[in-house]
Amino acid sequence: MPLLENVTMKEFEGLRNDIQTVLLPVGSVEEHGAHLPLGTDTFHALEIARRVALERKVWVAPPLWYGLCRSTSDHPGTVGIRGITLRSVICDLVESLYNQGMKNIIILSGHAGGTHMAMIVDACEEMIKRLPELKCAVLSVLDLRKHWDGIVETPDDSHAGEVETSIIAYLMPEALRGSSSEEYPSFPDYLIVRDKRRFWRGGVWGDPAKASPEKGKAIMERSVREICRLVDRMNRD
Template identity: 40%
Template sequence: MILGEMSWPEIEKGLKKTRTVILPVGAVEEHGPHLPVTTDTHQALEVAYEVARRREVFVAPPVHYGICRSTRGFPGTVSVGFNALRDYVYDILLGFHESNFRYVMVLSGHAGGQHMSSLKEACQSAVNNTDLRISLLTDFDLIRCDTPGDGHAGDIETSRMLLHRPDLVRGLPPANHPKRPRYLILRSVREFMGNGIMGDPSSASAEKGVRYFEMAVRGVLEALDELEGFSV
C-alpha cells in the first residue's frame, strides 16, 4: 500500500490489515559520473515497493535528503545537518504514531556513518517516548557483492540502477579504488577520490542487479518478521 497515493479513509481501512509502515530514506549525493544524485533514494524505494507487493505493509513517502559528509565537495551533493535529520525523522515517527501505526521500519538507501547515527538517535527517542516498535537498517548491508572492494557508485549500485532505471545510467566507467588516508582529515573525499567512484561499475549488469535486489528484499522481509514478531 503506497501511503502517498491513498486517501485517509483508504489508510484507515488499511490499518485494519496492518499497522506496519516502511519509511524509505535516501540522500542527494554524487554517485560518480554515471549515476544520478538520487540513486540512494531510488534503491530504498524500489526495495520498499517490492516488499509491499509480497507483504501487507504501507510504504510512506521518502525522506529525500540525508547526511553526506564526505562527498560534499562534488556538485549536486546536498547534505543536511545531524540534528536536522534526527529531529525531522523523529517528528515523522511521532506522526506515524498519531496515525495509529505500531511498527515502523526506517529503510535507508544511504549508509554513511553520521547519517545512520542520526537516524538511530531519532528512532531511539521515538521508542523511548511512544509505544512504537522500530527497525532501522540500510539495504546496502544486506547485499553480498561479487566484486572485491566494491563501494560507492560501484558494482552493486550501478547494477541495481541498471535493473530499475537504466535510462538514468550514463555508461559504465572503469574501476576506481582510491586509497584512503589513514590519519589525514580531509574536507571531502574529492581530494583523493577523483571521479566519485569507489568500486568497479564496469562489472555491473542488470542480471547482477536482479540478484542484489533480491538479497535486499529478502533481508527486509526477515527484518519485518523480527519487527512484528519480537516480544519482550
Template identity: 35%
Template sequence: MKNVWLQENKWQDVEGYLKTKKTILVPFGSVEQHAHHLPLGTDSFLAQKVAEDVGRSTNTLVAPPVWTGWAPHHMAYPGTITLRPETLTAVAEDTLQSLIYHGFEKILIVNGHREANLPPLKIAMTRLRNKTGAFIAIVDAFYFNAEAGKRLRKSAPGGIGHAEELEASHMFYLYPELCDPAKTATNIADKHPFLQHDPYAEGDRVLTASDVAGYREATNGIGLMGDAAPSDAVTGEAYHKAFLENLTELIRYCEEEVKVNVRKPDIPL
C-alpha cells in the same frame, strides 16, 4: 490497500489499514553525486523501489520518501544536497512520531544512503523507542543485504564503497534509463588495511571522517570509491531479489513475533 504509497491514499484508507496492520515502511535516501555512471538520486531511488516492491507483495504501506540525507563529503561534487545531522534527526523523529501518533507501532526505515545516514537515524530511532515503546528498525543494505553482497561481488578487496559494483548493478537493473554503464571505472585506493572502506573485506578497520577536498582526491575526481567495472543488471536483479526476500521475512517476523506496548506520543510541535 489499493495504493501502497501512504500519500496516494485517503485518510479513511489509512484508518481502515490500521485496524488490522500496524507496520509501515519509511524510505530514506540522499541526493548526492554517484560518479559518472549513476544519477544523483541513486540512494533515494533504490530505497523507494525496495520499499515499494515489498510493500506491494506484503500489503504494507510505504510512507513518503525522505530524499535528502547527511552527505557533507559529497559536496565535493555539484548537485549534492546535504542536511546537517541534527536536521536529519529532527526530520526522522518528527516523521516517525507522526506515524506513531496515528497508530503505527512497527516502523521499518529503508535506508538507501548506506551507512552514512545511520548516526542521525539511530538517534531518532533511540529517542522514539524510549519515548513511545514502538518497534523501529533501520534496514541498511550494507548490513541487511550483506550475505548477498558478499556472494555476488566480483571485485577485489577494496572494490565495495560508493557507486561501485553492487550499487551500480542494482541501479542498472531497476533504472537503466538513468544510468551510463559505458562510464563505469575502477578506483581502489592503496590504503592501510585499517583504513580500508570496503565493508566486506576481511580484517580490522577504523572509522574516519572525510572533508570535501580530501574526498574529492580520494574519489579520483570522478566520485567513485571502489570498482564499478564489474557492474551488470543480472547481478543487480539477484541483489534486489535477495533484499526483497530478507525484508519480507523481517516484516513477517515483526508482525507475528514482535510484541510492543506503545505509548501514544504528543504531536510534533
C-alpha cells in the same frame, strides 16, 4: 500496494487497524560517479520498499530524499542536510507515523554513510524510549550485503560501483550514462579534511565495470526477501 501518499483519509482509516507496519525509505541527492543519477540511493531504497509491499501488509511512506552526505559534500550535485536536521526530521516522522497507528517502523536507507546512519539510529533510540509501543528497525542497503554472496565480486564495494551500477542497470537502464573507472577513496587517517574531492576524485567506491542488470535483479530479490523476513519478525515478536 498501500503507498501512503496515494490513499485518501477514509481509505487510510479503513486500513489502519489491519496494517500497522510502515517502511520509510531514506535516500540522498548525491553524486554517484559520472554514470549514475544523483537520486540513486533513493531509487534503490524506495524500490525495495515497494516490492516488499507486494508481498507483505505494509505501508510505504514517501521517501526522505535528503541525507547527511559528508564525504561527497564537495562533489558536483551533492545536496545534503546537517546531521542535527536529519535527526530531527526522523524523530518527527517516526512520532507522526506512530500517532497514526503505525507501531512497527522500518527505516531503510539507500545512503549508507556512517554519520548519516548514526543520526538515524540515535533518533530512533530516543523514540523507542518516548513511545512505549514502538518497534523500530534501522538499516542501510549495505547492511544486506551478507545476503549477496556469490553475486558481488568487488570486495568492499560501497558507492557507485558494482552494486549500485547493477541496481540502476536493472531498475532503470535508461538512467545509466556509460560507466566510470574503478576507484577507492584515500582519506587520511583521523583528519577531518576540507577539500574532500582531493582524496576521492571520481566519487566511485568499487568497480562499475563488473556490474550487470542480472546482478542487479539478484541483489534486489535477495534484499526484498530479507526485508520480508524482518517484517515477519517485527509482526510476530
